[in-house]
Amino acid sequence: MNEFELYNFNPVTPEIVKQLEAIVGEKYVIFDDVESLEQYSKDEVPDPAYRTMPEAVVRPSNKEEIAEIVKLANRENVPLTPRGAGSGLSGGCVPCCKGIVISIDRMNKIIEIDRENMMIVVEPGVVANDINEHLEGTGLFYAGYPMSVETCYIAGNVAENAGGGKAIKYGVTARYVLGLEVVTPTGDIIELGGKLVKNVTGYNLVQLMVGSEGTLGIFTKIILKLIPRPTLQADLLCLFNSSDEAISMVPKIITEGGIIPTSVEFMDKLSVQAGCEYLNESLPYQNCGAMLLISVDGNDAEELEEQYITIGKFCKEGGATEVYVADNSSTSERIWSVRRNIAEAFNLISKRQCNEDIVVPPAQIPEAIMFLEQISKKYGIIIPCFGHAGDGNIHARVTCPEDWSDEKWHDSVPLILGEIYAMLRRTGGMLSGEHGIGHKRKKYMDQVVSPEYLALLKGIKKTFDPNNIMNPGKIFDMV
Amino acid sequence: MNEFELYNFNPVTPEIVKQLEAIVGEKYVIFDDVESLEQYSKDEVPDPAYRTMPEAVVRPSNKEEIAEIVKLANRENVPLTPRGAGSGLSGGCVPCCKGIVISIDRMNKIIEIDRENMMIVVEPGVVANDINEHLEGTGLFYAGYPMSVETCYIAGNVAENAGGGKAIKYGVTARYVLGLEVVTPTGDIIELGGKLVKNVTGYNLVQLMVGSEGTLGIFTKIILKLIPRPTLQADLLCLFNSSDEAISMVPKIITEGGIIPTSVEFMDKLSVQAGCEYLNESLPYQNCGAMLLISVDGNDAEELEEQYITIGKFCKEGGATEVYVADNSSTSERIWSVRRNIAEAFNLISKRQCNEDIVVPPAQIPEAIMFLEQISKKYGIIIPCFGHAGDGNIHARVTCPEDWSDEKWHDSVPLILGEIYAMLRRTGGMLSGEHGIGHKRKKYMDQVVSPEYLALLKGIKKTFDPNNIMNPGKIFDMV
Numbered sequence: 037m038n039e040f041e042l043y044n045f046n047p048v049t050p051e052i053v054k055q056l057e058a059i060v061g062e063k064y065v066i067f068d069d070v071e072s073l074e075q076y077s078k079d080e081v082p083d084p085a086y087r088t089m090p091e092a093v094v095r096p097s098n099k100e101e102i103a104e105i106v107k108l109a110n111r112e113n114v115p116l117t118p119r120g121a122g123s124g125l126s127g128g129c130v131p132c133c134k135g136i137v138i139s140i141d142r143m144n145k146i147i148e149i150d151r152e153n154m155m156i157v158v159e160p161g162v163v164a165n166d167i168n169e170h171l172e173g174t175g176l177f178y179a180g181y182p183m184s185v186e187t188c189y190i191a192g193n194v195a196e197n198a199g200g201g202k203a204i205k206y207g208v209t210a211r212y213v214l215g216l217e218v219v220t221p222t223g224d225i226i227e228l229g230g231k232l233v234k235n236v237t238g239y240n241l242v243q244l245m246v247g248s249e250g251t252l253g254i255f256t257k258i259i260l261k262l263i264p265r266p267t268l269q270a271d272l273l274c275l276f277n278s279s280d281e282a283i284s285m286v287p288k289i290i291t292e293g294g295i296i297p298t299s300v301e302f303m304d305k306l307s308v309q310a311g312c313e314y315l316n317e318s319l320p321y322q323n324c325g326a327m328l329l330i331s332v333d334g335n336d337a338e339e340l341e342e343q344y345i346t347i348g349k350f351c352k353e354g355g356a357t358e359v360y361v362a363d364n365s366s367t368s369e370r371i372w373s374v375r376r377n378i379a380e381a382f383n384l385i386s387k388r389q390c391n392e393d394i395v396v397p398p399a400q401i402p403e404a405i406m407f408l409e410q411i412s413k414k415y416g417i418i419i420p421c422f423g424h425a426g427d428g429n430i431h432a433r434v435t436c437p438e439d440w441s442d443e444k445w446h447d448s449v450p451l452i453l454g455e456i457y458a459m460l461r462r463t464g465g466m467l468s469g470e471h472g473i474g475h476k477r478k479k480y481m482d483q484v485v486s487p488e489y490l491a492l493l494k495g496i497k498k499t500f501d502p503n504n505i506m507n508p509g510k511i512f513d514m515v
Numbered sequence: 516m517n518e519f520e521l522y523n524f525n526p527v528t529p530e531i532v533k534q535l536e537a538i539v540g541e542k543y544v545i546f547d548d549v550e551s552l553e554q555y556s557k558d559e560v561p562d563p564a565y566r567t568m569p570e571a572v573v574r575p576s577n578k579e580e581i582a583e584i585v586k587l588a589n590r591e592n593v594p595l596t597p598r599g600a601g602s603g604l605s606g607g608c609v610p611c612c613k614g615i616v617i618s619i620d621r622m623n624k625i626i627e628i629d630r631e632n633m634m635i636v637v638e639p640g641v642v643a644n645d646i647n648e649h650l651e652g653t654g655l656f657y658a659g660y661p662m663s664v665e666t667c668y669i670a671g672n673v674a675e676n677a678g679g680g681k682a683i684k685y686g687v688t689a690r691y692v693l694g695l696e697v698v699t700p701t702g703d704i705i706e707l708g709g710k711l712v713k714n715v716t717g718y719n720l721v722q723l724m725v726g727s728e729g730t731l732g733i734f735t736k737i738i739l740k741l742i743p744r745p746t747l748q749a750d751l752l753c754l755f756n757s758s759d760e761a762i763s764m765v766p767k768i769i770t771e772g773g774i775i776p777t778s779v780e781f782m783d784k785l786s787v788q789a790g791c792e793y794l795n796e797s798l799p800y801q802n803c804g805a806m807l808l809i810s811v812d813g814n815d816a817e818e819l820e821e822q823y824i825t826i827g828k829f830c831k832e833g834g835a836t837e838v839y840v841a842d843n844s845s846t847s848e849r850i851w852s853v854r855r856n857i858a859e860a861f862n863l864i865s866k867r868q869c870n871e872d873i874v875v876p877p878a879q880i881p882e883a884i885m886f887l888e889q890i891s892k893k894y895g896i897i898i899p900c901f902g903h904a905g906d907g908n909i910h911a912r913v914t915c916p917e918d919w920s921d922e923k924w925h926d927s928v929p930l931i932l933g934e935i936y937a938m939l940r941r942t943g944g945m946l947s948g949e950h951g952i953g954h955k956r957k958k959y960m961d962q963v964v965s966p967e968y969l970a971l972l973k974g975i976k977k978t979f980d981p982n983n984i985m986n987p988g989k990i991f992d993m994v
Contacts, residue, residue, distance in 0.1 A: 150876075151770055152878035153766075153878045175773055199713050226968055230876070231876035232874050233683075233906050233907060234874050234903075234948040234949055235874055235947075235948060236676050236726045236947050236951050237964065239726065239727055239975060239990075240689070240726050241971060241972075243719055243722035244718060244722070291630055294654055294743040294814070295743075335818075338815075338817075339815045397632045397634075398712060399631035466709065467716045468716050470713055471715070473716060481716070484716065488705045489717065492705075492978060495975075495979070499971060499974030
């Protein structure tokens with residue numbers, strides 16, 4: 037039974053569309069237009085099975101309009117799915133119960149740069165990258181750096197608690213969210229937190245909202261903490277003969293070296309190749325066995341140099357065949373561009389993929405990578421791996437061989453994932469480090485979390501959303 | 516109506532005590548012994564109005580015993596109040612509904628130091644300071660540093676989301692809590708999070724638990740993140756003629772200087788004097804108008820020196836009469852000791868005090884301090900101020916003049932606090948930055964938060980604790 041059948045929602049009628057038009061203006065409602073609606077049916081999950089056409093799309097311009105739409109949805113028993121840039125990887129913004137998609141793309145203003153408090157106040161539809169562009173010259177920066185930084189919206193980053201390339205040093209999105217204005221699933225407009233770096237006035241609903249995948253409300257204003265922008269950065273590209281060698285460097289650098297790099301990105305052979313091919317890049321290293329992209333930043337040139345020399349030395353001792361240092365921004369950008377585009381590159385190679393986002397204790401990464409290699413041999417498939425090795429978070433692309441039938445693929449996926457998730461249970465890992473559960477992983481939740489935990493999540497959802505109209509069918513089902 | 520009358524709890528009968536004894540052993544239950552029970556009736560709130568005698572105290576040694584006790588409390592409709600070291604400042608561990616106090620003092624083991632993952636696993640009753648003592652020689656440290664670090668338990672730090680002296684650079688307790696084992700208010704034992712630096716598998720209940728003041732469960736195991744211990748630290752003691760001058764330095768250092776100090780502690784004239792007198796310290800600076808204690812840490816001696824020279828220069832330019840540098844640990848400890856003991860010093864001076872824990876946007880600290888000075892003049896009282904100026908978090912001790920009657924004091928407190936809280940609303944501040952709401956501040960909650968927010972808190976509480984037996988009467992009342 038799919039979600040649409042599971043819940044007894046009403047269809048979006050022309051009468052409801054009229055009400056939507058009355059709220060936001062005719063121009064900002066899409067209905068009865070397959071071509072226009074189709075782009076709201078998906079995110080970056082390659083498998084077409086995770087697409088659903090919305091019945092209508094509405095594009096409000098302010099919180100009052102959103103509150104009205106939410107009240108309408110409750111009144112009419114129609115599901116709402118909030119949508120950012122659609123760059124997610126777990127189907128979080130896909131309207132799996134049909135109904136209305138509520139797009140925040142028109143709410144894209146930087147409201148305030150508050151230099152004295154080192155904060156920025158933004159609307160939800162601001163592109164993540166634009167934040168740092170607006171901060172140019174202030175000496176401040178926002179530390180969030182998801183790989184989709186050039187397209188994703190900040191509200192999506194908050195809703196998914198995006199991680200990204202700098203989390204090992206700067207933490208994930210959650211650390212920077214100080215305040216939220218939210219339209220609740222019942223249509224109230226509430227303020228949570230504020231321009232406060234500390235606050236224990238009641239339960240921490242700001243942090244409950246972060247990572248709640250659009251199931252507990254729609255963000256209409258976001259207050260982010262900024263930090264002084266480091267003036268210097270250097271990137272090291274370290275080539276290894278094997279994944280094992282590369283990955284075993286990670287805990288060494290941090291614990292023995294006492295260095296917290298800004299980034300420690302791992303790419304296996306297949307990932308490097310895919311990224312290079314996609315960008316039509318021809319780089320000397322694209323045939324290496326595995327690669328680490330390690331960044332350090334700071335304000336003191338000597339200290340920075342000392343750090344990258346130490347890291348380089350560790351890597352050489354650990355079997356690196358080459359260590360390149362990129363200390364200028366154009367070389368850095370070339371290297372990072374390969375890393376940022378791997379996901380997209382793989383999406384083009386095959387639609388028959390499961391993009392897993394496993395997270396384990398950081399020191400268990402070598403064990404996890406070895407296990408994935410065993411699994412790929414056992415099933416005769418490839419599982420390219422890349423990601424944020426320093427955080428224990430690896431993206432593993434379980435990829436269907438070209439000569440497999442769809443049937444064989446669909447029969448094998450649950451077996452393969454079952455083995456991977458059993459490994460996660462053994463190592464203290466979890467299903468997702470940064471992509472979220474969404475629609476795609478909810479059926480596997482009970483393999484790693486307890487029924488008591490799930491019951492608490494559902495209780496919280498019920499408190500916020502008694503009619504289950506806000507992004508239903510995500511993370512868990514209300515049954 | 517007090518909490519005991521508000522809720523229809525049953526008394527703790529000798530039969531219930533027998534059941535408690537059967538769970539933990541006779542030796543670990545206190546009943547019918549006023550002298551022994553009395554020490555569990557209070558925390559560090561000086562006002563005796565915030566004390567309540569428990570009917571019984573139970574001291575379990577493991578999670579299974581706690582789960583049994585919780586189930587018993589549900590069955591018998593008797594309230595439970597979890598208690599750490601009793602060093603709190605909002606009445607959080609005071610059994611305001613009578614019933615059973617559950618003390619975690621026997622669960623005080625360091626379970627594991629995991630150097631590879633840079634984490635430590637501890638039982639809830641470990642004294643915060645002991646964590647870093649155990650880490651001596653590992654190159655790692657736990658960044659939490661509440662002022663009660665020598666006595667407080669880590670579970671209390673987590674329950675209150677303790678801030679402390681290093682939050683400006685390292686963040687508050689929340690940032691370091693990666694995993695929790697919790698006995699829920701219904702007696703289930705659940706694991707939340709784990710040895711994971713990133714995790715978006717379901718709502719972030721770890722962060723919901725942090726700061727929930729013992730109302731959503733009892734922590735039985737805590738996984739904390741560690742960071743590389745900086746090898747160098749320097750403390751600057753900067754004396755000023757006035758609070759204004761001192762406080763206006765804070766945003767300057769951070770935004771203009773681009774320096775995030777480890778600590779920026781502010782003490783006004785009265786606070787410095789009280790701290791010195793309490794310790795019988797005779798220091799050259801105890802008659803200054805106000806003082807900033809600023810620490811910086813790192814691994815590079817030159818960078819550190821550059822930082823404290825810059826800070827010293829800013830302070831001198833801003834009117835500092837003296838800037839002392841303490842770069843050895845014994846001088847540092849002497850200075851910090853004064854700061855850590857201010858709260859205790861004031862507690863001895865008068866029981867008729869309100870220890871406020873206001874938090875405002877950091878840049879609004881000068882405005883808040885000026886306002887408090889106006890208020891103290893208006894009412895003819897003193898309001899010594901000290902605290903974590905860098906975080907926007909100030910402890911303001913509203914102190915009753917000796918010649919006021921109790922009646923005049925009790926009539927004036929709501930008026931004075933009403934004005935202070937109105938200022939908080941105007942500046943975007945909140946009631947508490949790190950001490951919590953507890954029993955003491957709940958009646959003021961509706962002055963700063965919305966009814967919709969409070970309703971969500973109550974809904975969450977109901978989900979976790981349908982019978983309202985876990986630390987009832989704290990943060991809000993379930994009515």
